[in-house]
Amino acid sequence: MSKILIVGGGYAGFYTAKKLEKHLRHGEAEVTMVDPLPYMTYLPFLPEVAAGSIEPRHAVTSHRRHLKKTNLVTGKVTKIDHAAKVATITPVVGEAYEYAYDQIVVTAGSVSRTFPIPGVADEAIGLKSIEEAVAVRDRLLDNFDKAAVLPAGPERDRLLTVVVVGGGFAGIETFAELRSLASALLKDYPQLTIDDTHFHLIEAMGRIMPEVSLPTSHWVLKNLAQREATVHLDTQLQSAVDGVIQLSTGESFESDLIIWTAGVMASPSLRNSDLPIEERGRLRVQADLRVVDDEGVVEGAWGAGDNSAVPDLTGGGVGGFCVPNAQHAVRQAKRLAKNLVAVLRGESTVEYKHKNLGAVAGLGLGVGVFQSGKIAVKGFPAWVMHRGYHGLAIPMWERKIRVFGGWFWNLVLGRDNVALSKREAPREFFEAFASRPKA
Known part of the structure; x- marks a missing residue:
């Protein structure tokens, strides 16, 4: 069987693995996904989590619960030697080891982009x-x-x-x-x-x-x-x-x-690879999501999401590339999975093309904005649209139900405004009164 390695379990990684499970025939390929976290975070919900409108666990999706056919490794891919098709995996516990693959999907995502401002x-x-x-x-x-x-x-x-x-x-x-x-x-x-x-x-x-x-x-x-x-x-x-x-x-x-x-920037982990990187630190890929260099397609290498410079064929992207957002990452992952399966079967690939559907934002309880072309909606209707869109967009129905259920009970009971900051030092209570041996 072909060995497929997915680097990162965020939007693009999770959806690539999920769709590969759907499209691959039994015994056609073995899929392994490596990520230091056991879940995918639905980033558009983070402002509402910070405001106490969403329970934190409801804004994440468990890898192990929803990826039953994928080998999951909790750790990081710390080096990629694509010339030899070998990746170095460093698990959270134990020694680093080398993993040989046939196809690699780089979906390491992005990190906060900062500047050297004092403090x-x-x-x-x-x-x-x-x-x-x-x-x-x-x-x-x-x-x-x-x-x-x-x-x-x-x-x-x-x-x-x-x-x-x-x-x-x-x-x-x-x-x-x-x-x-x-x-x-x-x-x-x-x-x-x-x-x-x-x-x-x-x-x-x-x-x-x-x-x-x-x-x-x-x-x-x-x-x-x-x-x-x-x-x-x-x-x-x-x-x-x-x-x-x-x-x-x-x-x-x-x-x-x-x-x-x-702002954000592509994950710095890409620097520890021999895959082609453009000037902004993103993986160079063509419209069908295969990695390319100056000589053409790099066989066996794929990229999607925030860490990849994916051409925007609609002409609407900044600098000609898709902007780093969830709307693109999810759709790129689905197309990547289909294209990867097509390549394994000797079939042709399809280019990724998606026109932005618009933008919707929540601005606190009861306030929002929506923009699609020249159409703009403001205030309460836009807030309802925001919650409806994102509530349905988070992956897996069990997550959707938890999110909508939380919103309903918040409407009835009010926001749960209790801080749990002491969780940062959970042994503090025990240590304060624990008996110790006499000196």
């Missing part, structure tokens, strides 16, 4: 994982508890100041969802008012959300301003040392919660 690496947190989203939620809830027992002053202001860097979809959704959460919390803290909370979004460009029209982005700015949330356009973050925010406009204030959402 960012030490003080900020990203929003690319479920763990980060939960940590953001717990931090904001804990800060409200702390601020409620403090008098008005710099220390309380710092605790109740939230800074989001980046005005793309991820940044705006995170910013608006956290503003919604903070506003809802105020009813439980009579010591605090909305004037005590300070929300700042920093965007280097002159506009937010480039995926929507300019009038729609202006509506979002107006809506955020009405909710006491400040957006700084044409502004760069210059320093965040010790939580002290220094902006290019000369403004300065302190924050205890700094969230970085200013």
Whole structure:
């Protein structure tokens, strides 16, 4: 049997494995997927997880529950020698070993793209994982508890100041969802008012959300301003040392919660391979998702998702390539699986082509925006569209049911605003009172 190795279990990796299980005949190929996590994270739900609108476990999909025919390895592919068709796999426990393959699918995804701004690496947190989203939620809830027992002053202001860097979809959704959460919390803290909370979004460009029209982005700015949330356009973050925010406009204030959402880049793990990489660090692939170099197709190598420079045949992509989002990653994976099976059977491949269906964003409970061409929907109807689309888009029906069920009970019972930050040190309670041998 042919051996197929899938590097990464995110959107593209999970869907490639799922569709290979569907299309491969019994005994036709052996599929192995390597990922350090046992689940796929549905990234569009991270802002709602951070705001407490979705249970964290409902925003992830278990690999082992839904990939019954795939060999799953918890670890990382730390080196790819495609000339020899050998990959080095480093499991979470045990020694690294070499794995020989016939076909390799590189779907390692992306990571947060940062800049060498003083303090960012030490003080900020990203929003690319479920763990980060939960940590953001717990931090904001804990800060409200702390601020409620403090008098008005710099220390309380710092605790109740939230800074989001980046005005793309991820940044705006995170910013608006956290503003919604903070506003809802105020009813439980009579010591605090909305004037005590300070929300700042920093965007280097002159506009937010480039995926929507300019009038729609202006509506979002107006809506955020009405909710006491400040957006700084044409502004760069210059320093965040010790939580002290220094902006290019000369403004300065302190924050205890700094969230970085200013773009992504292809996983740096691609550098440890002999596969062709373009100038932005992405895998070079052609429209049928096979890897290519200057001489043509690299046999036995495939790529999809955020780590690949996939040509956008519709002409709508930035620089001629598909933008890194879930809409493309899922569809690329499905096409890749079909093309890979076709190659194994000596058949021809089909090029990937998908025109963006539009963009939809949730901006807190009851508020959203939708844009498709010249059609724009704002407010409550767009929020319903956002939840409907993403609730159905998360893979597997058991996940969809859990998500919709959670939304329903939140509607009936309200948001569950309990922080579990002590989970970071679970043995603290036991250690405090445990008996120890006498010296």
